Every structure is written in structure tokens, then in C-alpha cells.
Amino acid sequence: MRMNGLNRRQFLATTAASGLMLGAGPVWAQAAEPKRGGTMRIGHLGGATSDSIDPATYAAGPVVTAMLAVCNNLVEIDAAGNPQPELAESWETTSDAKSWTFRLRGDARFSDGRACTAADVIASFNHHRGENTTSGAKGSLAQVVDIKADGTNAVIFDLESGNADFAMLLTDYHFVIMPGRADGTLDWESGLGTGGYVLTEHEPGVRITLTRRDDYWKQGRAWFDTVELRTINDATARQNALITGEVDVINGPDLSTLHLLQRQPGLHLVEVPGTAHYTMPMFTDVAPFDNVDVRLAMKYAVNRDEIVEKILFGHGAVANDSPIAPANRFYAGDLEQRSYDPERSKFHLKKAGLDRLAIDLSAADAAFSGAINMATLFQQSAAAGGIDINILREADDGYWSNVWLKKPFCLSYWNGRPTEDDMFGLVYAKGAEWNESHWGNERFNALLMQARAELNDDLRREMYREMQQLVSDDGGTIIPCFVNYIDVRNEKVAHGPSRRTASLTAGRSSNAGGVLPDRAALGRRRGPPARTNEYPNRTEDPNGTNCGNRRWRDRWRLDRKVHPAWARCGGVRPSSRGGAHSGCSDQQRDAGLSKDAVGPFGRDRQSDLGGVGGRGGSGSGLHSGKRAGTAGPETSGAGRDRSGGAAGCVDRLIHLGLSGDGTA
Structure with a gap:
């Protein structure tokens, strides 16, 4: 069975993405005209002085977010929740789903110029296997009996039993591809990846600095010259940094004062119910x-x-x-x-x-x-x-x-995962x-x-x-x-399509979300303001299936100044603080919110620059995962994905078209 840019019907035993599809939202062009350059500054929850860039052990939001901008996975999840090729240009499986073959694209290179080959993929996955590994993803790969190369550009995974969701599993933020050594071990210490950014500074628990690559193989990604992820674990300090302009995006806002933060001019809230808990x-x-x-x-x-x-x-x-x-x-x-x-x-x-x-x-x-x-x-x-x-x-x-x-x-705290x-x-x-x-x-x-x-x-x-x-x-x-995924950004940052289950700062492959630097950019508003909620006030999903769960009558707080057209959506009147009660469809709940472009809210790796991920997923808006935005660094969310959750990490995306005036 061959799968290349497959849809649900083509995917063997439909993956967890099926049934979770969100209608297409506003695209980047509707939100802003992206500009290349500038610095994206993310105020991130979840960093610690013990942080490491080892994909087997990292469990802090900023690290996961950064490494999902520096590296890529074999598979990513698109805005509709479908698995799509990333470093793997296509894949196929046997009828019993016990053997999976992934064929690599030929134009992806590590930042030192080396080509990414089957040997690097094998080393990256074996780093999480075996009795001596300390990887948190060890259990996820226990089902893998053998990993072998089929030439230099294809890798075969043999499983002990069938797994219809195996391609989705490979979107986990742990499974970034890094260069292997001649002895088959993983050279994670080098910090090299095939992503749109290069790791130039890492002071554990303080800051991470990324620099854009000019030769990134993905078009329309990695818009910022530099991305700074600053660890700010105190919620008040994090919010003050956003208000005073020290950072452009934060995750994990203090919910008790969120209504006050929403009143600050030039700040915009993005919130989506999802799988975080x-x-x-x-x-x-x-x-x-x-x-x-x-x-x-x-x-x-x-x-x-x-x-x-x-x-x-x-x-x-x-x-x-x-x-x-x-x-x-x-x-x-x-x-x-x-x-x-x-x-x-x-x-x-x-x-x-x-x-x-x-x-x-x-x-x-x-x-x-x-x-x-x-x-x-x-x-x-x-x-x-x-x-x-x-x-x-x-x-x-x-x-x-x-x-x-x-x-x-x-x-x-966990961000949940894309599959049960x-x-x-x-x-x-x-x-x-x-x-x-x-x-x-x-x-x-x-x-x-x-x-x-x-x-x-x-x-x-x-x-x-x-x-x-x-x-x-x-x-x-x-x-x-x-817990709903919540991130706050200023007007200087815009981002394109986001994942449904991650926050702006989430990573790309877990069920977390976040802002992915590689999909964010500076932009000038063009046209009407974009909506932050794909289905603002529905109690049914787009296909008309009632969610049947009163517990999901979530409050979606929308800034009426930014989104005036949505104040009347669904016939629900916004509250005096700009919020409105809205039901949540299965898709909405799945939307952990991945604010792709701006920042630090997530951990799943579903967008290039999964965003700031916390332990997600899996802090409050930190989720792991990588593909969430349309511009900006490509990273996934954070933490143990409690993604993305990372694993951690979540991984459905929603299309969010956010834009603002100004420069960063």
C-alpha cells in the first residue's frame, strides 16, 4: 500500500486524524504579507538549568520548541490532521501494517552540508531503542523489531504486530532526525539538524538562540533572521515581558488575570480546546x-x-x-x-x-x-x-x-497525543x-x-x-x-496555518501545540482581521455530529477589537470582557492550538517551529510538536510533550490567520 501525501481514505486503517478534520481556515495570504528578517522573541514556560538537547531526554518546552525548528521528522501532520511527508517523501506498508517503508527526499541536508541518509534515520531511532536507552519514547518503539536501510534513501521498520497508526507515531517530537556517527550512534551533541534554523546558543534554563538557514529545503518557512527563546517560568514576569515589549509571544498566561491581559492594546489571545490535561x-x-x-x-x-x-x-x-x-x-x-x-x-x-x-x-x-x-x-x-x-x-x-x-x-501536565x-x-x-x-x-x-x-x-x-x-x-x-491551549502575541507577529491540537508555541509532532518560529513572520495587516476560532460557537462538528458532551461547553475569549466579525458568530453574544461561551466540536477539542508562527506555545511537531512547548505535552501553553505556523523557525513544542507530546507530544492543526502591523 503506497502513501504519498495520502488522505484518510488512502491511509490504511484510518489514523487518529480521521474524524478530527477541521474545515480550512484563513490562509496566510488572507492574514498578512510576510516579511523576511527581524528577531522573534518568545517568553517560554518550562525551562530549567538541567535542560539538554538530547532528544531522548529533553523535557523542557523551550528545548523541544527549538529542536523542532532545528530538525525535521520523517512525517508531519498538516492543518487538517492528516500525516504528510516531511523528510520522507513517501511511504508504504504491507497489508497487515507490520512492515513500513519510508523513502527519503534527496534535497534535505544538515546545516553542515551533509546529506540526510538512511543511516542517519536509523541512528536517530535506535537512540530511543534498546535496554540502555534513557529515552522517554522507548515504550513507543518497543513494537519495532528491526530498522534497516534499503539503499541510502529508504528505511524499513519491521513491527512485532500491525500498527495502523505507525506513520502518525513518527511525528512525535522525540523522533527528530539528527546525524549519525560511523559507529551507528547518534551525534545529538552537535545540535545539527535539517530544519530551517541553526542552534547558535543554548544557556540551559535561560535562553536559546536560533539563526535562520539560507539554504533550507522548505519554501515559505523560516522567515526570521533570529529566534530567541527566553525561559520565564514566573507567569507574572512572563506577562509583563509581553506587555513591555521585551518578548513578542508568550505561552502559559496566568488565567486569573487573562481578562486584564486581553485589554492591553496590541495584544491578541489565541485559544483552542484540545487534548492537554x-x-x-x-x-x-x-x-x-x-x-x-x-x-x-x-x-x-x-x-x-x-x-x-x-x-x-x-x-x-x-x-x-x-x-x-x-x-x-x-x-x-x-x-x-x-x-x-x-x-x-x-x-x-x-x-x-x-x-x-x-x-x-x-x-x-x-x-x-x-x-x-x-x-x-x-x-x-x-x-x-x-x-x-x-x-x-x-x-x-x-x-x-x-x-x-x-x-x-x-x-x-500533558498535552496529549495524536492517537490513543x-x-x-x-x-x-x-x-x-x-x-x-x-x-x-x-x-x-x-x-x-x-x-x-x-x-x-x-x-x-x-x-x-x-x-x-x-x-x-x-x-x-x-x-x-x-485545558484549552492559550497563547498571547503582539501585533508585530503573524503566522499562517496552525495545527488544531497545539498552541502557537507548541511543537509539531506531538499532541501539543505552539508557535513555530519557522512559520511566523512580520507582516502588515491586509484585509479584515482573521478569526482565532475555526468554529466559534458551535456545539456540533462541521459534519453535523453533536459532540454529546456537556462538559465541553468551553469559554472561548475573543478580542472584539481584533475580531469584530466573530462577535456575532453562532448567535452567541460576547461577554463584557470580550469572551463568549461556545460549544466545542470534536475537531475543536482536538485543536490543541498550534500557533505556528509566533511563538512559544506548544510542543507538538506539526509545524515548522512547533512553538514553545511545555511539558505537555507536553506549562500551560507549552506543547510539543512542530508544524504549526507558516513562517518563523520550525520547532515543536516543549517538554516531554506532556507533547507532543509530545508527545509531545499532539497533533492536529487549525488554520489560524493572524496578522498585525509593525516590525519586531
């Missing part, structure tokens, strides 16, 4: 979380509605302790929603032989904007259920290195490197393997439904809410 993982191999009744008591002690109202300020929706969002293809919306029930929490504590439970919760705002406040709300609601939570305030710097995966109960298999395999499969709760369930793992190889969509849907039920009821992770 906050988590509270509990080590299930450590007492007391090794008891399922204790885990259920914890889950019933969370007031989810209060978190959406007081932490997200309506910019999100309640979740059901499963990472699969309404945006995902096989989302099980018919499962009973878990609600706050302190009496039921006490019931499960009693079943576990406990009258009350005292527990420590490690937290820091580095996890996501408002993390400490969310921990405090949980502390208050849990007390009524017999659970006494002691909040351990951890240092922001090094949180992802010293707390996440190290402490038995902490706060975390990727999300489940990366974080919930037994033994997965990023299994943050140490959870292992034999039935779940068996279903994971069966669903991956199954080519019948109806059967896959049944399997993924059961898996979502198992994660919700037996799993060790509390997931209280899904």
Missing part, C-alpha cells in the same frame, strides 16, 4: 496508593467543577481520570462522569481499612500555571472526604528533573519510561497490543473504550480537567 499521578507500587480503594477515594475527593471554574476560569472542561479527550478519535463519551463525592471518598477509605488518610503532595507552578492554587483547592475539598493533604512546595527550577517521576504524589495508542503506550503501559504512576494492568496491556494491530475501527473503538474505563477506575492518575 493536568494530572496528579500516584505511585501505585507504593503504599497507600497500592490499594485501589485509596486511589478511588482520592479521585472522588477532587472537586473538578471548582478547578475548572477557579483555576482554569472556564478555559477548559472537567475530565474523568482518563487522558483521552473528546478531541480524540476513540473518546468514550458514554462513560459515567466521576463527580465530587466526599462521602464516597470516605466509603473507599473505610474499605481500605482507614479512618483518615494523611498524604504529601509535591507541587510547583513550574508544572503548570496555577498549580499551587489547584493543589490548595484539592487540599480543601479532600479534607471533607477524610483526606489530609500536606502540600510540599517544590522549587520551580528542576521540577521536571527532581520531582516528576521521583516523588510518589505530585502535579503534572501513543498516549496510552507512552504513559500508561506497564514499564513505559514515562509511566508516571507506575501503574500496570494486565488486561489493559493486552488490549493495548490488540487495539494497535486491529484494522477494524468498530472493534478498536470497543477496545479503547474498555481501556479508558480501566484507566479511570483502576489507574493511578487523577485527571481533573482538560
